[in-house]
Amino acid sequence: MKFIPLALTGAYEVQLEPRRDARGLFARTYCAAEFAQHGLNTSWPQMNMSVSLGAGTVRGLHFQREPAAEIKLVRCLRGRALDVIVDLRTGSRTYGQHLALELCAETRNAIYIPKGFAHGFQTLEEEVELQYLHSTPYAPGHEGGISPTDPDLAIAWPLAIHQMSERDMALPPQSEVTPL
Template sequence: MKFDPLTIDGAYKISPKLLQDGRGSFARVFCSDLFSAQGLNCHWKQMNVSRTAQAGTVRGMHFQRPPFCEIKLVRCVAGLILDVIVDLRKGSASFGQVCAVELCADKMEMLYVPAGCAHGFQTLSDDVELHYLHSQDYRPDHEGGLLPTDPELAIAWPRAISNLSERDQKHPLFEQVEPIIL
């Protein structure tokens, strides 16, 4: 398993070692010993699944406020996405930075999102499915979001946005969101 640090402090793109033969492929996508050796979370409280039919759809940018800030481990199990993180942590060396990586189901890649960061993605293919592990339970009274089209963030969505929920369209701009203190 390969852990590639990203430009957001504490974020990683994780690529498992694929073993392939005539039957298909196999990979270990989680190992507590390997995650612990990297100083990463190994205790997950919740797992969610999202399925998105249409390429170009954007979901996000979502986060939870203290004391329920969550670490996420996101795996693309069908299709291709651009996965995006924005650092909201006050005092972080990467505060306000945007980091984007492609995740491909065929490569079984994952994104490790540290607590205090907003997360979202754009589908780059039709029929995308994501699995998310969360270190905290979902608390609707502590949820927050950023407007995915905020000009200050300048997220370079690779496709025209074909679908964005009404809720995500109403999220505030980055400058209107109070930084997160962990």
């Protein structure tokens, strides 16, 4: 695996190094020793998946507050998605900044998202499946989010927003969210 640091401190793109032959390919998608060598989380007590229909669908931007703050490792298993993270960490030099990374089933890349980040994505194809590893089990009483259409964030969603949940449409702008 290759661990490529992203512009927001602590976030990484994780690329696979597949071995190919006439049968297809084989690649390690997770190795505790390699993650530990990079100072990254190695405990994933919960795994979730989402299937989103319709190109342009947006989910997020979601986060969990302490004591349930979580690290995520997100990979696209089908289709393509523009994955977006926003740094909400108190005192971070990149507080309030966001970045976008395309996750693609064909390239099999993943994004490692540290605690203190909001996360969301937009589907770039008609059917997109994402797999999430979480460092902490979901705790409904600690969830929060920021609006994916917050004009101050000015996220450049590549497609017109096709679908978004009522909950996500009602999320506040970042300026109204207490830093994590």
